[in-house]
Amino acid sequence: MGLNSCGVMTYKEYLQVLKEHSPYDFSDYSDNSIFRRIQKVMRDHQLSLEELCEKTQGNRYFVEEVVEAITVNTTELFRDPAVWKYLFEKHIPVYRGNNFINVWHAGCSTGQEVYSLLIIFSELGLLDKVRVFATDISQKALDIAKKGVYQHQIDRGCMDNFNTVFENHGSSSLSFSKYFDVDEKNDKISVKPFLKERIKFIRHDLVRNEMPFYNKVDIVFCRNVLIYFNVKLQNRIVQRFYDGLYNNGSLVLGAHEGLSGFFKTKFERQGPIYRKSNTFHLRY
Numbered sequence: 422m423g424l425n426s427c428g429v430m431t432y433k434e435y436l437q438v439l440k441e442h443s444p445y446d447f448s449d450y451s452d453n454s455i456f457r458r459i460q461k462v463m464r465d466h467q468l469s470l471e472e473l474c475e476k477t478q479g480n481r482y483f484v485e486e487v488v489e490a491i492t493v494n495t496t497e498l499f500r501d502p503a504v505w506k507y508l509f510e511k512h513i514p515v516y517r518g519n520n521f522i523n524v525w526h527a528g529c530s531t532g533q534e535v536y537s538l539l540i541i542f543s544e545l546g547l548l549d550k551v552r553v554f555a556t557d558i559s560q561k562a563l564d565i566a567k568k569g570v571y572q573h574q575i576d577r578g579c580m581d582n583f584n585t586v587f588e589n590h591g592s593s594s595l596s597f598s599k600y601f602d603v604d605e606k607n608d609k610i611s612v613k614p615f616l617k618e619r620i621k622f623i624r625h626d627l628v629r630n631e632m633p634f635y636n637k638v639d640i641v642f643c644r645n646v647l648i649y650f651n652v653k654l655q656n657r658i659v660q661r662f663y664d665g666l667y668n669n670g671s672l673v674l675g676a677h678e679g680l681s682g683f684f685k686t687k688f689e690r691q692g693p694i695y696r697k698s699n700t701f702h703l704r705y
């Protein structure tokens with residue numbers, strides 16, 4: 422499709438062009454957030470929508486730039502500490518009897534939440550049992566996640582989050598430096614290797630790809646990702662999580678996300694967690 426065939430475009434039409442000319446499909450992302458980001462790409466590159474359309478066709482490097490620009494990678498260690506506290510005190514101990522605990526962390530961004538989870542497993546003495554598959558569409562985010570080096574974290578209150586989660590923990594001497602090399606002068610922290618080795622980071626697009634591994638999982642984390650999708654796409658993805666979980670497996674969503682209609686009957690709410698119910702249900 423050439424520029425002329427694009428005619429005067431709408432953002433939705435641009436997303437169709439992107440879908441036809443790249444491996445990515447953002448057509449079911451919720452409108453406002455994605456439109457704002459496309460506008461930013463146009464501003465940064467000084468392109469009209471038609472010019473953006475033309476540049477997108479046949480330039481896969483530019484397509485990757487667009488993908489990086491329209492995905493939102495905001496995250497932090499122990500984001501929403503009350504949820505992590507619940508996971509630490511009430512939920513993760515449920516898996517103590519398992520031989521293995523498989524976790525899929527979908528939309529892991531730069532990895533802070535993945536490391537938060539591993540710290541919890543470690544504090545519960547379960548680190549040797551856990552295997553984490555952490556996935557994201559953004560290669561840039563995954564590269565940072567793999568390195569596990571974070572700038573400007575100490576100032577941003579992540580120490581407070583950490584202390585909130587573990588405030589009632591028996592060993593009052595639990596220290597941040599057990600898990601991170603801390604460079605206070607440069608406000609930089611580096612995850613210690615023994616945590617990193619429990620994780621496999623994989624590039625994966627929730628919209629277009631099936632589950633990126635064969636085995637079922639005990640827990641799916643997908644926090645603050647579905648919020649960017651419309652309800653139709655949210656339901657498609659939740660169906661995939663449902664299929665990928667063992668019975669009684671858990672789904673952990675973001676603080677402002679929930680299950681809609683039909684899926685409320687397929688999961689049972691326990692605090693901030695959704696447990697896959699055992700009962701037989703027709704597929705969505």
Ligand SMILES: C[S@@+](CC[C@H](N)C(=O)[O-])C[C@H]1O[C@@H](n2cnc3c(N)ncnc32)[C@H](O)[C@@H]1O
Nearest residue numbers: 492493496528530557558559626627628644645
């Ligand atoms: C706001 S971050 C959430 C990070 C983390 N889960 C948290 O809650 O702190 C959303 C992440 O979803 C990823 N994402 C967006 N669309 C995706 C898709 N189709 N497949 C996989 N990841 C996607 C983005 O790249 C981004 O890293």
